[in-house]
Amino acid sequence: MASNTTGYQWQVDQGAGYTNISNGAPYSGATTATLTITGATARMNGYIYRVIASGLATPDAASNGATLTVNSPPSIIAQPSSSTIAAGGNTTFSVLASNTTGYQWQVDQGAGYTNISNGAPYSGATTATLTITGATARMNGYIYRVIASGLATPDAASNGATLTVNSPPSIIAQPSSSTIAAGGNTTFSVLASNTTGYQWQVDQGAGYTNISNGAPYSGATTATLTITGATARMNGYIYRVIASGLATPDAASNGATLTVNSPPSIIAQPSSSTIAAGGNTTFSVLASNTTGYQWQVDQGAGYTNISNGAPYSGATTATLKITGATAGMNGYIYRVIASGLATPYAVSNGAALTVNSPPTVTGVTNGGSYNVDKTIMFNKGTATLNGSAFISGSTVSAEGYYTLVVTDAAGNSTAVSFIIDKTAPVVSGVTNGGLYNVNKTITFNEGTATLNGS
Incomplete structure (x- = not known):
């Protein structure tokens, strides 16, 4: 408020000194007692305003400066x-x-x-x-x-x-163990969340080590490890995966075991056997990687499977037993088929059965009685007659009781007992051509008799 005034002039200092204000946006009332600012801008912040009041006398009066603060929005x-x-x-x-x-x-x-x-x-x-x-x-x-x-x-x-x-990686579905044949293929897979990478590892018996791609492995840094052409030495290897992500710790899966089944193999072959007719024997095999056995026999027309039943037992085991072999089985050949979890099955060598029959004696029969000389022959072995050496083809002439024992190289023996009796029976009570008017009692010292054919 000013006194003794006849006029006003508002001025602004924008930083370089005061200058007169003229009416015009944003100013009005520039020459009145009240300066009006309409629509102040942010750049006007800090402007200083004063008024010069003039009157009929000098000097003019200058007001103090008033600062305009223009607050801008954030x-x-x-x-x-x-x-x-x-x-x-x-x-x-x-x-x-x-x-x-x-x-x-x-x-x-x-x-x-x-x-x-x-x-x-x-x-x-x-x-x-x-x-x-x-x-x-x-x-x-x-x-x-x-x-x-x-x-x-x-x-x-x-x-x-x-x-x-x-979040750190998490195993949702664990890898499963796998069983394959040697030379076969398989995979181990895992399902995990929050992962950015995988690293498969194998424990060959001394702890886990990282797997690199290269036969037999592929997919070593993926969710699925592929094994192509597994070898028998890989049997029992344990596999797991380390799943990594953007957060720690990494997740380790459970271990999954690889079982590699090798085909059966014959370690010890069955051996041929020689026995006497009626004797017993066995054929045995030693094999690895087996789950079953099947014995076969070749009777001359090729191999056929054997079933348990006389004379056989153990037809599906490692040992075939023959009880009471007959002479007709001589020359039979036996082998076994060993089966397993992997193929091919193993076939053993053939083993021959030799069944030795006892020696055959001709010229006399066991229990026979003869009234003539007898020439005795046998087909094999050596013989004794009443304990003394006897040669096949020799003739026995003397009367007597004889026992011939023939033994072959396998120990088979044949015994024949017989009698040489060249003396005719003696009849008592009647004589040849005699006539009798009384009853006669007739006796004879040996043999059998007929009277008028009866």
Whole structure:
């Protein structure tokens, strides 16, 4: 308020000294007691205004300067950045803003933004930096932003920044053990979550070591390990996979065992056997990698399977037993088929059965009685007659009781007992050509008799 005035002139100092103001946006009333500013801009912040009051006398009166403060609304200068951490980890979201007097962080869990209050896992919810301590897996995908407020409106909302919480890898489906034949192929597979890579390992008996691609392995760093052409030496190897991800610890699967079945193999062949007719024997085999046996016999027309039943037992075991072999079985050939979990089956060598028959004696029969000289022959072996050596083809002439024993090289023997009796029986009570008028009692000293044919 001024006295003794006849006029006013408002001036502005924009930083380089005062200059007169003319009416025109944003100014009006530039030559009145009241300067009106309409639609002040942010650049006018800090301008200093004064008025020069003039009158009928000099000097003119200059008022004190009055500063114009123009508050701009908040503005985000640097947006918060998305963050990726492991479950249980810590992170921060920060913003750089101007013209602010306060901050309010918000989170969108999937249903829209809501204000965050301080309290685990959050701190700094009303500052320029939001701190998250011990993030959980369920927070994965949460979106964070800040509302920056100031002395002027509108408030400034930052862009959303996504929190990625990486959980450690987890095995969902374990690899299964596998059984194959030598030379066969197989795979070991795993199903895992939160993975970025795989490394298959093998334990050959001294602990797990990493597998590299190269025969017999492929897919060593994938979810499926392929084995092509497994060898017998790989039997019992144990396989597992290490699944890695963006978070630790890595996940190790259970071990899965590889069983490689080798085909059967004959270690010890059956041996041929020689026995006497009626005797017993066995044929045995020693084999590896077997689950079963089948004995076969070749009777002269090729091999056929043997079933248990006289004279055979143990037809499907490692030892075939023959009980009471007959002479007709002489020359039979026996072999075994050893089966296993892998092919081909193993076939043993053939083993011959020799059944020795006892010597055959001709010229006399056991229990025979003869009244003439007898020439005796036998087909094999050596003989004794009543304990003395006897040569085949020799003739026995003397009367007497004889026992011939013939023994062959296998120990088979034939015994024949016989009698040489050249003396006619003696008849008593009657004489040849005699006539009798009384009853006669007739006796004879040996043999049998007929009277008139009866």
